[in-house]
Amino acid sequence: MARKRFSDEDILNLLRQIELSLNSGGDVSTACRSAGISEATYYNWRKRYGGMGKSQLAELKGLEKENAQLKKIVAELELDKLILKESRRFKAQGLTTANLRQAVIRVRQKLGLSERRTCKTIGMARSTHNYKSVRQNDERLRLALIRLAKQYGRYGYRKIAELLRIEGWTVNHKKVERLWREEGLQLPARHKKRRRLYHKESSVIRLRPKYPNHIWSIDFVHDRLSNGRPYKLLTVLDEYTREALCVAAKPKMGNAEVLEALYPVLLKRGRPEFIRSDNGPEFVAEGFQTWLRKVGVKPIRIYPGSPWENGYNERFNGTLRREVLNAEWFATIDQAKTVIGRWLRQYNTVRPHQALGMRPPVPETLSEVGT
Missing domain, CATH: 1.10.10 (Arc Repressor Mutant, subunit A)
Incomplete structure (x- = not known):
């Protein structure tokens, strides 16, 4: 019954x-x-x-229901605590996908819980846990990466990734970085950005370039030959296009030699509206300033002791020294001119420029049309 x-x-x-x-x-x-x-x-x-009475009975039923809910919550929290305790050893090794996946497997084996509950508590998506990677055959891409790394030895993986895309590869920078590490290639060091010692509004207000041939910046780079003899390099940069217009090398360079180096560039490119420079004796000389006024070019001199006011040229000079002067050992100035000239064409037409959206200042198609 x-x-x-x-x-x-x-x-x-x-x-x-x-x-x-x-x-x-x-x-x-x-x-x-x-x-x-x-x-x-x-x-x-x-x-x-x-x-x-009836009202008291309804109140009792509500309390019993609330008590059951509280017991369930406490049980859930205790279970979550147990799951996190079991997965702590794997999380201590790093919050990588592989470690989290191992934590989920370990908890499910020991506690017999569902995959949904375990993934939710550990903080891993079920789709990520169940994802099976499909490794493609990257041998051809790897060979292309090594070839470009040998050809452009001072480039990091981001510039190499852009050159690969130019060659027709469909690849993102993360995959290039992974292959770069697997091949043991040197990665560029990440430097913490240095804070300026002053507020940005308290510096000298710098005139910004607005169009090609608006502002050129000029500066010197000093180096030595293999026999110890010093020589100077005059660098000329269009601040708007970031194109390096000239790198002239001579044993000595005063204001007359600066004019001699600038004259063919002016004939080829036309006159800029402004030329920005520091306060070196070659640039503040009366003869140089008078000649600029006569041809209709206005000089801009940066504030003394403030190289950041000529930041575009300073950055270019750093790249020139890092990729050429520190990497090569010249016996004669003619040899330096040859190597620097070849690198200059590569800088203007091939080398991706981060400020230009990973595009070179003058792509080869444009440079061929211009010539």
């Missing part, structure tokens, strides 16, 4: 019925028998529901 189940309202009504029977002079056993329950059940019900 199936056991009969009573609702809370039924229990409350039966208790009232038995209480009325007892008040009329009946005994407990007779009242319970007429209600269809045992005496033990009657006493259990009276202990739990005795003296309650």
